[in-house]
Amino acid sequence: MILDYAGDDPNKTRMVSWFQMQLRAIGTCLKADLPEAALALIYSGIDTFGLLAAPPAIQDASGDTFKQWCEKYILPRVQPVEGGPVNAIDLWAARCGVLHTSTPLSALERAGRAHQIWYHLDGRAGANLIMASAMPPLGIDIQNLAMAFKEGGMACIADFNRDATAFQAADARSQHFLRWGKLVL
Numbered sequence: 001m002i003l004d005y006a007g008d009d010p011n012k013t014r015m016v017s018w019f020q021m022q023l024r025a026i027g028t029c030l031k032a033d034l035p036e037a038a039l040a041l042i043y044s045g046i047d048t049f050g051l052l053a054a055p056p057a058i059q060d061a062s063g064d065t066f067k068q069w070c071e072k073y074i075l076p077r078v079q080p081v082e083g084g085p086v087n088a089i090d091l092w093a094a095r096c097g098v099l100h101t102s103t104p105l106s107a108l109e110r111a112g113r114a115h116q117i118w119y120h121l122d123g124r125a126g127a128n129l130i131m132a133s134a135m136p137p138l139g140i141d142i143q144n145l146a147m148a149f150k151e152g153g154m155a156c157i158a159d160f161n162r163d164a165t166a167f168q169a170a171d172a173r174s175q176h177f178l179r180w181g182k183l184v185l
Contacts, residue, residue: 014174015052015160019045019153026146035121035142036102042142042149043095046070049156052170063092073152074145081120081139090115090138104137 012020022045029038050065051058058065067088080086093106093114108114112134119126121142160167
């Protein structure tokens with residue numbers, strides 16, 4: 001079995017092509033009023049960028065790679081709608097809730113180590129109405145989080161372009177991204 005694949009745009013790296021596809025998918029979800037799907041794409045995109053930006057010896061994405069990328073590229077750009085400032089552990093816990101249970105709940109939140117994130121989009125809110133958390137929730141606008149992801153991704157790619165070692169590690173990792181095409185038997 002062979003994958004009949006036309007290839008990427010020769011003017012772009014695999015990671016830039018992937019990033020543009022992620023942004024298009026997030027925008028499509030937001031336009032189609034699918035906020036949870038957009039959140040899943042944003043959080044999984046942060047996971048991916050966290051691994052791309054990790055030191056060369058790191059082989060797997062983890063909570064540490066996610067949080068380190070958030071601290072550098074997301075937190076300076078995200079503005080809370082309500083509550084105090086958001087930190088990397090809050091976003092990690094929110095990611096775990098959305099990706100694993102479609103809720104704002106996580107082990108870190110239940111242990112009192114992270115805030116629940118409640119989401120805002122176009123005058124509506126996605127909130128947990130059965131609130132029993134040790135910490136008050138924080139509100140984030142999904143469009144602001146999407147813009148922070150876009151701007152953070154662009155800044156990360158610009159950093160790769162200034163650091164040959166980081167670029168080589170990220171580029172090598174991006175070669176493992178899924179490639180889509182027709183299977184030829």
